[in-house]
Amino acid sequence: MTKVTMTVNGKTVSGEVEGRTLLSSFLREGLGLTGTHVGCDTSQCGACVVHLDGKAVKSCTMFAADAAGASVKTIEGMNNPDGSLSVVQQAFQDHHGLQCGFCTPGMVMSSAALLAENPKPTEAEIRHYLEGNICRCTGYHNIVKAVLAASGQDAAAMAAE
Amino acid sequence: MHNFDFVKPSSIADAVKALSKEGAQALSGGQTLTPTMKQRLAAPTVLVSLTGIDEMKGVCLGEDGLSIGAATPHAVVAKEAAKHYPALAMLAGGIGDPAVRNRGTIGGSLANNDPAACYPAGVLGSGATVVTNRRKIAADDYFQGMFTTALEEGEIITGVTFPIPEKAAYVKFNQPASRFALTAVFVAKFKDGVRVAVTGASNDGVFRWSEAEKALSGHFAASAVEGLSVSSDGMIGDLHGTPAYRANLVKVLTKRAVAAAQ
Numbered sequence: 001m002t003k004v005t006m007t008v009n010g011k012t013v014s015g016e017v018e019g020r021t022l023l024s025s026f027l028r029e030g031l032g033l034t035g036t037h038v039g040c041d042t043s044q045c046g047a048c049v050v051h052l053d054g055k056a057v058k059s060c061t062m063f064a065a066d067a068a069g070a071s072v073k074t075i076e077g078m079n080n081p082d083g084s085l086s087v088v089q090q091a092f093q094d095h096h097g098l099q100c101g102f103c104t105p106g107m108v109m110s111s112a113a114l115l116a117e118n119p120k121p122t123e124a125e126i127r128h129y130l131e132g133n134i135c136r137c138t139g140y141h142n143i144v145k146a147v148l149a150a151s152g153q154d155a156a157a158m159a160a161e
Numbered sequence: 162m163h164n165f166d167f168v169k170p171s172s173i174a175d176a177v178k179a180l181s182k183e184g185a186q187a188l189s190g191g192q193t194l195t196p197t198m199k200q201r202l203a204a205p206t207v208l209v210s211l212t213g214i215d216e217m218k219g220v221c222l223g224e225d226g227l228s229i230g231a232a233t234p235h236a237v238v239a240k241e242a243a244k245h246y247p248a249l250a251m252l253a254g255g256i257g258d259p260a261v262r263n264r265g266t267i268g269g270s271l272a273n274n275d276p277a278a279c280y281p282a283g284v285l286g287s288g289a290t291v292v293t294n295r296r297k298i299a300a301d302d303y304f305q306g307m308f309t310t311a312l313e314e315g316e317i318i319t320g321v322t323f324p325i326p327e328k329a330a331y332v333k334f335n336q337p338a339s340r341f342a343l344t345a346v347f348v349a350k351f352k353d354g355v356r357v358a359v360t361g362a363s364n365d366g367v368f369r370w371s372e373a374e375k376a377l378s379g380h381f382a383a384s385a386v387e388g389l390s391v392s393s394d395g396m397i398g399d400l401h402g403t404p405a406y407r408a409n410l411v412k413v414l415t416k417r418a419v420a421a422a423q
């Protein structure tokens with residue numbers, strides 16, 4: 001076991017990890033931050049996406065020890081300082097961008113990363129960016145609407161499918 | 162997954178030293194190795210992370226062309242190579258998905274040499290040079306068949322240098338479930354000739370389509386390959402496509418790449 005220290009949602013945290021401890025396990029089991037979901041554990045579904053130094057990464061495909069010293073943001077760190085939902089989260093609620101909610105933490109983290117890079121993405125750009133996030137419920141349409149709305153664009157203009 | 166010791170050196174020299182230990186293996190972006198270890202298809206006793214080595218990161222234009230550090234993630238190449246070598250930047254920007262591109266690296270991709278990976282086509286198609294801690298290896302000598310390369314025990318890739326062609330393009334036919342290439346073609350036109358590299362198609366991994374290179378070196382237009390045919394012998398056959406389907410894709414994608422080259 002070795003000790004790792006990193007910043008998670010703005011707070012410095014430390015914990016004992018094995019070499020093989022995944023970042024997703026450290027967050028969920030070590031820190032109790034179970035908002036980060038593990039859907040596939042094979043790097044395919046994106047449910048485990050968190051931000052590592054501002055970039056979207058699959059936390060099931062990274063060792064906790066490799067994140068030592070980094071700044072990690074999870075879904076638990078997405079809300080506004082007053083506890084209200086962030087713009088992206090609120091848009092997912094308003095546009096019904098979730099059903100069972102299992103993929104949602106990863107979807108929100110990926111969408112927020114997209115908007116940080118590209119504040120006014122087109123529908124095609126949103127669909128392309130979310131390729132690594134799999135949702136078995138929504139059919140994606142309302143997720144794309146939510147991201148469009150979160151970027152301040154008119155989601156109603158998107159063709160209904 | 163079996164347990165291992167994790168080390169993260171900050172220089173190439175320290176990484177090479179750590180890798181000389183019995184059972185040690187390099188870890189770059191981990192986008193291939195981590196899933197492999199979860200399946201217990203790899204079980205190193207020491208993992209040596211290369212992502213803390215600054216001298217192995219970055220994109221830099223020099224006299225020999227564009228040099229990319231082996232530990233540079235795909236997303237960084239997609240952004241920083243765009244103004245120098247747009248076809249290569251596009252290739253990097255089309256790998257997997259954004260989260261894979263934020264971690265996965267060019268060195269890891271080349272060391273792995275997956276038969277459906279994108280970078281091998283870019284490197285072979287550009288006639289790039291793979292730089293290791295020991296030597297420089299020409300792309301034509303580096304790729305030695307599916308998952309096989311010229312790398313020796315304990316040798317690590319430190320960077321890759323790409324000569325910049327006059328025109329180039331990479332056209333990938335996505336396998337939508339894996340996000341790898343079902344087949345993809347990289348075409349590069351240099352002053353002294355054209356190179357065509359194909360990935361995703363052959364059981365021997367990435368290869369050059371020399372007949373097309375000859376035809377295109379004479380006349381750089383999609384019509385130049387019209388009369389050529391690709392044999393399906395040795396092509397990959399799986400539930401996503403038969404050998405004949407892939408052989409046909411090689412020609413179709415080569416034509417598209419020539420048309421798209423800029």
Ligand SMILES: Cc1cc2nc3c(=O)[nH]c(=O)nc-3n(C[C@H](O)[C@H](O)[C@H](O)COP(=O)(O)OP(=O)(O)OC[C@H]3O[C@@H](n4cnc5c(N)ncnc54)[C@H](O)[C@@H]3O)c2cc1C
Pocket residue numbers: 043044186187188189190191192193194195211231232255256257258261264265266267268269270272273275277278279280312316317318319339340341342
């Ligand atoms: C969902 C998904 C989709 C993907 N889609 C694509 C795609 O479309 N196209 C594509 O090309 N790839 C794709 N990949 C693979 C991805 O590009 C990987 O990042 C890449 O193949 C391996 O790079 P890595 O840095 O992650 O290497 P790692 O996984 O860290 O290492 C891979 C292997 O290389 C060795 N190694 C790593 N670095 C070095 C080095 N510098 N010198 C010597 N040996 C080294 C390791 O020991 C290991 O054996 C995908 C992966 C996933 C998970």
Ligand code: FES
Pocket residue numbers: 037038039040041042043044045046047048049058059060061
């Ligand atoms: S749980 Fe990490 S990608 Fe599915």
Ligand code: FES
Pocket residue numbers: 097098099100101102103104134135136137138
């Ligand atoms: S809402 Fe159920 S998986 Fe996306």
